[in-house]
Amino acid sequence: MKWKAIVLPIVVAAALLAVWAGVWATGAFHESAFPSPLAVARGFGEEMRSGRLLNDSITSLFRVVCGFLLAVGVGVPGGLWLGQVLAARLAFLPIINFFRNLSPLAWMPFAILWFGVGDAASIFLIFLSVFFPIVLSTMAAVANIPAVYFRVAEDYGLHGRERLTQVTLPAIMPQVITTLRVTAGLAWLVVVAAEMIAGRDGLGFAVMDSRNGLRTDLLVTAMIAIGLIGIVIDRVLVQLTKIPSVRWGYDR
Amino acid sequence: MFRSTAVKILAGAALLVIVLGVLRYKPWQRRDQPMEAARASLNVGFLPVTCHLTCPVTDFATRTSATTRFESQRFTDFPTIVESIKGGRLEATFMIAPLAMKLREQGVPVKILYLGHRDGSTIMVRSDLPAKDLRDLRGRVFALPSKYSNQNLVLRKLMEDQGVKPDEINFVEMPPPDMPGALASRAIDAYFVGEPHAAKAELDRSGRVLYHAKDIWPQFISCVLVVTENLIREQPEVVRDLVRGIAESGEWAESHRLDAAKVAAPYFRQDESVVRYVLTQPPDRVSYRMLEPTDAEMEQIHRMALKAGILERPIDMKDLIDRSFIPPHIRAAEISVN
Amino acid sequence: MNQLVSLQLKNVSRSFGEVDVLRRISLEISRGEFVAVVGPSGCGKTTLLNLLSGYDRPTSGTIESSGRRRMIYQQDGLFPWLTVNENIGLGLRQLHGEREREGAVTDLLRLIRLEGFERHYPHQLSGGMRQRVELARALAGESDILLMDEPFSALDYLTRMQMRRELARILAERPRTVVLVTHDIEEAAQLADRVVVLSERPAQIRDQLRIAAPRPRNLTDDEVVQAIHRILTVLGIEHEPERATEMERTL
Numbered sequence: 007m008k009w010k011a012i013v014l015p016i017v018v019a020a021a022l023l024a025v026w027a028g029v030w031a032t033g034a035f036h037e038s039a040f041p042s043p044l045a046v047a048r049g050f051g052e053e054m055r056s057g058r059l060l061n062d063s064i065t066s067l068f069r070v071v072c073g074f075l076l077a078v079g080v081g082v083p084g085g086l087w088l089g090q091v092l093a094a095r096l097a098f099l100p101i102i103n104f105f106r107n108l109s110p111l112a113w114m115p116f117a118i119l120w121f122g123v124g125d126a127a128s129i130f131l132i133f134l135s136v137f138f139p140i141v142l143s144t145m146a147a148v149a150n151i152p153a154v155y156f157r158v159a160e161d162y163g164l165h166g167r168e169r170l171t172q173v174t175l176p177a178i179m180p181q182v183i184t185t186l187r188v189t190a191g192l193a194w195l196v197v198v199a200a201e202m203i204a205g206r207d208g209l210g211f212a213v214m215d216s217r218n219g220l221r222t223d224l225l226v227t228a229m230i231a232i233g234l235i236g237i238v239i240d241r242v243l244v245q246l247t248k249i250p251s252v253r254w255g256y257d258r
Numbered sequence: 259m260f261r262s263t264a265v266k267i268l269a270g271a272a273l274l275v276i277v278l279g280v281l282r283y284k285p286w287q288r289r290d291q292p293m294e295a296a297r298a299s300l301n302v303g304f305l306p307v308t309c310h311l312t313c314p315v316t317d318f319a320t321r322t323s324a325t326t327r328f329e330s331q332r333f334t335d336f337p338t339i340v341e342s343i344k345g346g347r348l349e350a351t352f353m354i355a356p357l358a359m360k361l362r363e364q365g366v367p368v369k370i371l372y373l374g375h376r377d378g379s380t381i382m383v384r385s386d387l388p389a390k391d392l393r394d395l396r397g398r399v400f401a402l403p404s405k406y407s408n409q410n411l412v413l414r415k416l417m418e419d420q421g422v423k424p425d426e427i428n429f430v431e432m433p434p435p436d437m438p439g440a441l442a443s444r445a446i447d448a449y450f451v452g453e454p455h456a457a458k459a460e461l462d463r464s465g466r467v468l469y470h471a472k473d474i475w476p477q478f479i480s481c482v483l484v485v486t487e488n489l490i491r492e493q494p495e496v497v498r499d500l501v502r503g504i505a506e507s508g509e510w511a512e513s514h515r516l517d518a519a520k521v522a523a524p525y526f527r528q529d530e531s532v533v534r535y536v537l538t539q540p541p542d543r544v545s546y547r548m549l550e551p552t553d554a555e556m557e558q559i560h561r562m563a564l565k566a567g568i569l570e571r572p573i574d575m576k577d578l579i580d581r582s583f584i585p586p587h588i589r590a591a592e593i594s595v596n
Numbered sequence: 597m598n599q600l601v602s603l604q605l606k607n608v609s610r611s612f613g614e615v616d617v618l619r620r621i622s623l624e625i626s627r628g629e630f631v632a633v634v635g636p637s638g639c640g641k642t643t644l645l646n647l648l649s650g651y652d653r654p655t656s657g658t659i660e661s662s663g664r665r666r667m668i669y670q671q672d673g674l675f676p677w678l679t680v681n682e683n684i685g686l687g688l689r690q691l692h693g694e695r696e697r698e699g700a701v702t703d704l705l706r707l708i709r710l711e712g713f714e715r716h717y718p719h720q721l722s723g724g725m726r727q728r729v730e731l732a733r734a735l736a737g738e739s740d741i742l743l744m745d746e747p748f749s750a751l752d753y754l755t756r757m758q759m760r761r762e763l764a765r766i767l768a769e770r771p772r773t774v775v776l777v778t779h780d781i782e783e784a785a786q787l788a789d790r791v792v793v794l795s796e797r798p799a800q801i802r803d804q805l806r807i808a809a810p811r812p813r814n815l816t817d818d819e820v821v822q823a824i825h826r827i828l829t830v831l832g833i834e835h836e837p838e839r840a841t842e843m844e845r846t847l
Contacts, residue, residue, distance in 0.1 A: 036442050036462055068278040075271055115341050122347035123331075123338060125282075157651065158673045161666060162686045176677035203338060206331065214334045215306075215527050217435045224527075249263050254676035254719040 049223035073132025085144020110135035143185040147178035180255020303351030306526035314525030315507035349489040367487035374481035378544030380456035382465040401449035411562040506591035508546030602773040608657035616798035632784035635794030663740025681714040687736030764811040785823040
């Protein structure tokens with residue numbers, strides 16, 4: 007079973023590569039509109055040697071991690087509060103829904119006006135894109151905790167802080183982790199889009215910059231890096247679902 | 259059990275931020291340049307187009323100079339440059355002339371000190387079209403970088419001269435980098451843009467030159483050097499150094515075209531051969547001399563911008579243009595490549 | 597209140613707005629007694645249990661209790677994020693000392709015959725095993741009164757039968773006062789010392805019957821069958837005894 011999980015994806019990737027090379031070989035597209043795998047490989051080598059690809063990857067990752075953790079740090083407590091306090095929910099839910107429906111990219115001009123071009127603007131945009139889904143999902147998770155858990159907590163003398171850390175938090179963990187996986191993917195999408203406009207480095211900028219530099223081979227290089235890092239991010243977050251005390255949320 | 263796992267995850271997240279932050283900012287590299295703090299430094303915005311070539315050349319020239327260090331800051335589009343200026347994070351940049359006028363109209367205190375170049379824009383048509391002038395492009399799709407561009411203004415004048423009405427050609431706005439590809443795939447039939455985005459199509463043989471800008475409007479201006487009044491007020495000497503640096507870089511590029519391509523290509527992150535082609539085929543495709551803006555030509559752009567509806571009301575050109583920083587004698591910068 | 601009495605209800609009524617759910621219920625449950633409360637569905641059995649557990653307060657009347665009360669719920673009341681060990685440990689929070697607690701958990705695991713499962717999570721256990729863990733958690737820490745709200749209703753038939761046996765066996769080892777609320781009349785008849793039959797809403801006590809036979813009882817024991825018959829008759833579901841005997845004769 008295990009070898010299949012490794013070999014089959016490689017076969018598919020190889021087939022895709024063959025299709026790519028095949029289409030290129032027909033010459034239906036101009037080289038600059040459809041770079042060959044070889045040109046991309048050379049571009050990859052060039053970018054690796056110059057260290058730009060690594061730098062851009064680190065830059066984008068840094069922004070995503072900062073913006074994402076900031077959003078989690080504010081969003082999960084916020085969602086807990088909204089989930090537990092009805093008045094807060096009534097007061098804030100409409101405005102949260104309002105902001106949630108704004109594409110973070112619409113904030114781009116303000117991000118640049120307020121924070122300039124660089125890390126802060128991208129982190130701000132990632133925060134905006136991830137914060138609202140996390141708040142809403144945490145809130146829903148809290149609201150959906152079966153009442154029986156709180157009855158049991160009462161019966162066994164768990165109150166206040168103990169109730170929060172030993173009942174509420176573990177009860178919402180599986181759903182929160184699922185949200186983290188989804189929103190991390192979102193953050194990665196947003197950082198690339200944000201850097202395309204408000205960046206001077208990062209993988210999104212590399213995409214835009216290769217485009218400005220008329221280098222489609224480097225563009226594909228950046229795209230491949232973006233896709234691969236996206237997979238790595240998800241794989242890392244999947245590890246969270248393997249924590250024994252949250253397995254119940256996925257196994258049943 | 260739950261708590262210890264949470265502590266581990268939090269520690270892991272903190273460690274990740276620290277490691278990425280260190281890799282990102284490379285604190286060990288800062289100490290390599292103790293001289294850096296002693297010199298004044300200024301960021302100058304530019305786009306990777308040959309119209310802005312003197313910006314990276316000036317950056318290159320002042321890497322080790324005793325005077326101000328000019329750091330070229332590459333952008334990918336004009337809106338971001340404008341937002342950076344409005345946000346107070348950029349005080350000097352290259353930009354298209356009508357956009358500078360638009361900023362002035364909006365009350366953003368900027369001045370035009372100098373020109374970036376002359377000529378250097380090209381109208382390309384699909385190589386399989388027999389078009390000889392704009393009349394042959396009636397009913398065709400024509401791409402322009404932006405309505406604020408000088409290309410747009412000049413083209414309107416040319417259409418008027420040739421008796422083509424504005425609605426007879428199908429205009430689309432398109433980011434310059436996408437134009438060569440769009441031409442090759444026949445999504446558009448012609449475009450007018452700053453180099454090297456025109457030369458790219460020529461090198462690909464998907465397009466041919468219909469007009470060089472100099473054929474339509476000799477000594478065509480598209481981009482100008484813009485700085486904020488704040489910078490002029492607070493650091494007039496730095497501004498003087500900047501204008502001189504750009505003038506001398508231009509003079510050098512004019513006589514060292516191959517070297518200039520070599521210097522600029524990494525800043526543009528473009529293929530050196532494309533930049534070299536623009537600078538040499540023919541050599542007067544773009545010029546970096548005579549960069550002092552005259553009242554007459556700036557007024558002409560102003561009038562055309564008003565007519566095209568880019569500006570809503572006339573602006574005082576005396577407030578916009580300041581020639582006092584242009585050095586009386588311009589000699590070529592001393593730049594050694596390698 | 598008498599030392600031998602665990603729970604005492606005097607004229608307890610509970611209404612929610614206009615709706616009377618319980619009307620003037622008086623009940624005295626002795627220490628160590630197993631009382632089952634049956635009645636038509638929606639008659640207020642769970643409301644009664646909520647009053648007994650102190651989770652809810654009566655509109656009028658008084659409830660007195662002596663001893664630590666523990667509830668066993670209809671749905672899964674185990675925390676799914678805790679292991680069997682940790683869930684049972686919840687019931688032992690008042691015990692100090694790691695060793696003492698571990699010893700108590702081990703004893704309880706042996707009692708419910710789940711040795712070897714201490715590191716399992718609830719979702720890795722069968723329904724019957726989960727109910728046994730819940731029972732262990734409620735028994736832990738010297739609780740005095742078990743309040744059970746249809747604890748076996750989610751289990752399949754055979755498992756339910758086995759759990760009745762298990763409960764009888766466990767109570768023999770660790771005697772407790774038990775109030776079992778159930779709609780399963782067989783269950784009541786097989787387990788309880790006394791069955792309280794409630795009427796439709798507003799619930800009043802229709803009948804009480806004592807079943808003296810010792811536990812464990814077979815479902816087919818005469819006393820159990822007779823008790824079932826009597827309860828069903830009180831509820832208006834089965835006919836008078838004469839007809840039943842007639843039927844027996846014809847068979």
